[in-house]
Amino acid sequence: MAAERKAQLKVYRGDKEGGELKDYEVETYPGMVVLDAIHDIQAKQEPSLAVRWNCKAGRCGSCSAEINGKPKLMCMTRMTSFPENEPITVTPMKSFPIIKDLVTDVSSNFRMAKKIPAFRPRPKEADGTWRMQQEDIDRIQEFRKCIECFLCQDTCHVIRDHGKAEDFAGPRFLIALAGLDMHPLDTLDRRELVKDEFKVGYCNITRCCTEVCPEHINITDNGIIPMKERVADDYFDPLRWVIRKFTGGPEKKEKAHLPVLQEKTGSK
Amino acid sequence: MPAKPNGKGSEKVRRVIVVGGGLAGLMTVIKLCEAGVPVDLFSLVPVKRSHSVCAQGGINASVNTKGEGDSPAVHLEETVYGGDFLANQPPVKGMADAAPGIVFMLDRMGVPFNRTAEGLLDFRRFGGTLFHRTAFAGATTGQQLLYALDEQVRRYETLDVEDSKGSVIRGEKMVRKFELWDFLSIVRDDDGVARGIVAQDLKSMEIEAFSGEAVCLATGGCGIVFGRSTNSVINTGTAAAAVYRQGACYANGEFIQVHPTAIPGADKLRLISESARGEGGRVWVPRDPRDARKGREIPEKDREYFLEEKYPGYGNLVPRDIAARELFKKCFHEKRGVYDPKTKKNENEVYLDLTHMPEEMLRKKLAGILEIYEKFVGEDPYTNPMRVFPAVHYSMGGLWVDFERSHSGSLVIGSPRNQATNIEGLYACGECDYQYHGANRLGANSLLSCIYGGMAAGPAIATYVKNMRKASTGDTSKSVFEAARKREEDHYKSILDMEGDENPYVLHQELAETMLRDCTIERDNGVLDKVIEKIDDIELRARKCGVTDQATHANQGAPFIRHLFNMVVIARVIAQGARNRDESRGAHFKPAFEKRDDKNWLRTTLAMHEAGEGNQNNSIKYVRGIDYSIHGAPMHASDAVDVSLVTPRVRKYETAGAASETAKKSDDHEDEKSENRAEA
Numbered sequence: 001m002a003a004e005r006k007a008q009l010k011v012y013r014g015d016k017e018g019g020e021l022k023d024y025e026v027e028t029y030p031g032m033v034v035l036d037a038i039h040d041i042q043a044k045q046e047p048s049l050a051v052r053w054n055c056k057a058g059r060c061g062s063c064s065a066e067i068n069g070k071p072k073l074m075c076m077t078r079m080t081s082f083p084e085n086e087p088i089t090v091t092p093m094k095s096f097p098i099i100k101d102l103v104t105d106v107s108s109n110f111r112m113a114k115k116i117p118a119f120r121p122r123p124k125e126a127d128g129t130w131r132m133q134q135e136d137i138d139r140i141q142e143f144r145k146c147i148e149c150f151l152c153q154d155t156c157h158v159i160r161d162h163g164k165a166e167d168f169a170g171p172r173f174l175i176a177l178a179g180l181d182m183h184p185l186d187t188l189d190r191r192e193l194v195k196d197e198f199k200v201g202y203c204n205i206t207r208c209c210t211e212v213c214p215e216h217i218n219i220t221d222n223g224i225i226p227m228k229e230r231v232a233d234d235y236f237d238p239l240r241w242v243i244r245k246f247t248g249g250p251e252k253k254e255k256a257h258l259p260v261l262q263e264k265t266g267s268k
Numbered sequence: 269m270p271a272k273p274n275g276k277g278s279e280k281v282r283r284v285i286v287v288g289g290g291l292a293g294l295m296t297v298i299k300l301c302e303a304g305v306p307v308d309l310f311s312l313v314p315v316k317r318s319h320s321v322c323a324q325g326g327i328n329a330s331v332n333t334k335g336e337g338d339s340p341a342v343h344l345e346e347t348v349y350g351g352d353f354l355a356n357q358p359p360v361k362g363m364a365d366a367a368p369g370i371v372f373m374l375d376r377m378g379v380p381f382n383r384t385a386e387g388l389l390d391f392r393r394f395g396g397t398l399f400h401r402t403a404f405a406g407a408t409t410g411q412q413l414l415y416a417l418d419e420q421v422r423r424y425e426t427l428d429v430e431d432s433k434g435s436v437i438r439g440e441k442m443v444r445k446f447e448l449w450d451f452l453s454i455v456r457d458d459d460g461v462a463r464g465i466v467a468q469d470l471k472s473m474e475i476e477a478f479s480g481e482a483v484c485l486a487t488g489g490c491g492i493v494f495g496r497s498t499n500s501v502i503n504t505g506t507a508a509a510a511v512y513r514q515g516a517c518y519a520n521g522e523f524i525q526v527h528p529t530a531i532p533g534a535d536k537l538r539l540i541s542e543s544a545r546g547e548g549g550r551v552w553v554p555r556d557p558r559d560a561r562k563g564r565e566i567p568e569k570d571r572e573y574f575l576e577e578k579y580p581g582y583g584n585l586v587p588r589d590i591a592a593r594e595l596f597k598k599c600f601h602e603k604r605g606v607y608d609p610k611t612k613k614n615e616n617e618v619y620l621d622l623t624h625m626p627e628e629m630l631r632k633k634l635a636g637i638l639e640i641y642e643k644f645v646g647e648d649p650y651t652n653p654m655r656v657f658p659a660v661h662y663s664m665g666g667l668w669v670d671f672e673r674s675h676s677g678s679l680v681i682g683s684p685r686n687q688a689t690n691i692e693g694l695y696a697c698g699e700c701d702y703q704y705h706g707a708n709r710l711g712a713n714s715l716l717s718c719i720y721g722g723m724a725a726g727p728a729i730a731t732y733v734k735n736m737r738k739a740s741t742g743d744t745s746k747s748v749f750e751a752a753r754k755r756e757e758d759h760y761k762s763i764l765d766m767e768g769d770e771n772p773y774v775l776h777q778e779l780a781e782t783m784l785r786d787c788t789i790e791r792d793n794g795v796l797d798k799v800i801e802k803i804d805d806i807e808l809r810a811r812k813c814g815v816t817d818q819a820t821h822a823n824q825g826a827p828f829i830r831h832l833f834n835m836v837v838i839a840r841v842i843a844q845g846a847r848n849r850d851e852s853r854g855a856h857f858k859p860a861f862e863k864r865d866d867k868n869w870l871r872t873t874l875a876m877h878e879a880g881e882g883n884q885n886n887s888i889k890y891v892r893g894i895d896y897s898i899h900g901a902p903m904h905a906s907d908a909v910d911v912s913l914v915t916p917r918v919r920k921y922e923t924a925g926a927a928s929e930t931a932k933k934s935d936d937h938e939d940e941k942s943e944n945r946a947e948a
Contacts, residue, residue, distance in 0.1 A: 055322050099821070129388060132387055
């Protein structure tokens with residue numbers, strides 16, 4: 001372990017009116033992560049520095065930021081992962097409106113989440129059980145590891161460069177939809193929504209989301225591409241269209257609707 | 269047409285306020301919505317960031333898939349036995365009986381629980397039991413449960429409120445969420461009844477009062493009082509402390525669980541779930557305290573598996589209080605922790621070894637946990653024994669809540685007494701209540717108690733609210749809300765105006781260091797007196813903090829000072845409770861009083877706040893019973909523990925099956941009876 005040393009940080013200070021990078025120096029210690037450095041600044045130098053964090057174990061997804069331009073969780077990024085003599089730049093996620101310093105407003109994601117029709121299971125089997133195979137569970141567990149840090153949304157160029165946060169589900173919610181679609185007991189067909197409302201077509205598979213995911217979810221290959229294929233099968237494959245026309249197709253799931261569009265709800 | 273409520277809030281609809289968006293809070297919301305009661309949900313962080321996401325291991329339910337003879341009766345007995353008989357037993361029975369149904373419900377909400385080869389729910393082992401009772405979803409069970417409940421709540425966020433005739437009230441949804449709001453206090457009317465809350469928007473820093481027909485706190489534990497713990501930083505206990513200051517009773521505060529296995533760290537302690545031991549992990553230290561070899565190079569004969577040797581009955585899966593104490597003893601008293609040749613010291617670490625298990629199985633069942641170890645220690649836990657040490661983890665104590673016992677010794681679901689605090693209209697559930705774990709919680713019972721607490725609180729509040737509507741003589745006057753808002757705003761302004769030279773972060777550090785060192789695994793009256801002096805000192809100095817951040821939005825320094833004030837209050841409850849209780853029970857251990865003393869201490873510690881006047885410090889008044897009322901009907905509860913279902917006995921984890929002795933016996937009787945019947 002290296003002895004005590006100092007690290008230089010450039011941290012973004014500002015709000016929606018504008019801001020700039022400010023220089024700080026902190027003493028490092030073994031095991032220190034970037035979030036520790038930010039806290040050190042907050043406790044000793046700059047009490048007004050705003051940062052969001054919570055569990056400090058890579059589970060809650062609060063402390064997302066861009067470190068040297070790369071979307072990362074501050075609590076899971078060791079100081080030693082950067083060259084010793086170069087300053088470390090910490091800036092807020094660029095794709096979301098800034099509130100203050102490192103804090104951004106990620107509420108567009110929560111609005112998107114609300115649009116996804118919830119899981120609706122089929123009835124139990126005759127013996128009262130509800131069987132699923134571990135293989136199926138493994139597949140959806142991967143997507144459900146997501147901690148909603150929104151680093152993937154931050155890096156996704158559809159959201160980042162084209163400003164489609166309210167329009168495009170983005171990687172996070174496409175894997176949520178994939179998790180529902182692949183759940184062996186779910187009875188809703190959300191594919192039309194995936195095509196028209198969540199706009200799976202916007203994704204052009206640059207795999208940036210997979211690269212930044214701190215949970216190592218294979219977002220593109222295991223989630224988005226299968227969803228694209230399923231949508232293509234259902235809506236754009238002429239052969240399947242013909243077969244469906246004649247046979248009525250495979251067992252049909254009930255079509256899902258956007259929950260917010262429902263007028264009268266809540267049966268007594 | 270409902271009358272227009274006062275205070276900020278809904279114009280057309282009367283709502284109940286739930287504070288806290290973890291498992292307990294969300295379950296309460298769901299149960300209220302099912303009963304047709306609209307809710308305002310307040311949360312300090314976006315709900316999915318709540319500390320429930322950190323729970324790794326699983327949730328207990330005696331489904332008995334593996335045909336081991338497990339049953340809710342056994343679950344009840346092992347829970348109260350593990351809790352050293354300090355828990356009131358009817359709520360525990362209610363919880364154990366409901367557990368299988370809860371797991372099935374979660375399964376149907378889409379939680380991806382692991383499966384057996386037959387496609388049925390799989391269960392693993394956890395501490396304090398010999399049965400496979402813990403359902404799990406990989407290593408992220410808490411997160412999966414939280415996300416599933418969140419999905420249900422989101423559904424209610426899009427559902428319209430209907431009036432009593434079934435027509436839609438325009439623009440009103442069943443749930444309104446207020447995320448990133450800090451709870452400040454409840455609003456009490458002239459009769460002392462809770463009628464709403466005051467909260468602060470942490471983005472705009474605005475302070476507002478909200479009316480609610482009842483308030484339910486589900487605000488979690490207080491691990492941050494100890495600084496370095498396995499808890500999330502939001503777990504300061506500030507909300508519970510705030511209502512305690514307003515007159516709510518705080519029970520069994522001195523019972524703080526220390527988890528035996530965490531990754532030691534300078535900044536925070538990261539949990540290694542008990543499931544590591546449940547899946548076969550073994551705890552050991554080298555027999556030779558100077559053994560400089562690496563863990564994996566030390567052969568079997570040179571290892572001391574001290575838990576297995578001392579407790580052959582339950583081995584590595586003894587309850588957490590016992591395991592933590594043994595680890596502490598090894599490291600601190602016997603100086604037998606892992607020897608580090610570099611520092612030439614025996615570090616405060618012991619080995620938690622999984623290397624004898626097949627890697628493929630580990631990757632399947634524990635990957636999430638082992639990843640954290642790999643990430644922060646930089647060692648591969650599949651080939652190297654992990655180095656761990658105990659860390660503060662959970663608060664068994666919390667806000668005192670009532671219950672109504674049914675004829676069968678369980679809970680009367682729907683009784684307005686369940687989960688009710690001694691302030692009328694204020695309810696509590698989840699880790700911030702004290703109800704289900706006695707003196708020591710068993711692993712994987714916390715997710716269960718959060719959900720069951722919500723399932724008890726929701727119907728209780730719905731009944732309370734429905735009865736109130738009948739009896740209601742009019743609304744609380746607007747001035748009550750305005751006064752409450754003004755009080756909190758003045759308080760906040762006074763914090764912003766503080767110009768002292770104390771640094772609140774440093775004060776917190778001092779408090780935390782003292783609490784962690786002197787008020788956790790081993791306690792001593794002389795030392796505790798000093799802890800209380802230290803708390804006195806910090807309470808005085810906290811009034812002389814300086815605030816340099818005057819920002820009008822996203823200000824973090826000023827709310828921290830507010831939380832610090834409340835942490836000092838909770839610290840006092842913990843330390844003073846520990847000082848008073850001259851016995852050893854569960855997580856509370858005093859070497860000078862080594863035995864459990866049922867004659868004097870089989871009772872709940874009931875603490876009431878007494879505010880210090882002027883320059884005086886706060887103090888605590890201990891009571892032996894609680895009187896409160898619900899809609900004018902007087903209620904009384906004493907501090908005696910309801911042990912009507914399982915008679916207290918001394919814990920003996922040396923003997924296999926000791927924790928489930930009587931349930932097993934009565935099962936055998938049942939069998940005999942049914943055999944007799946069959947013969948007849």
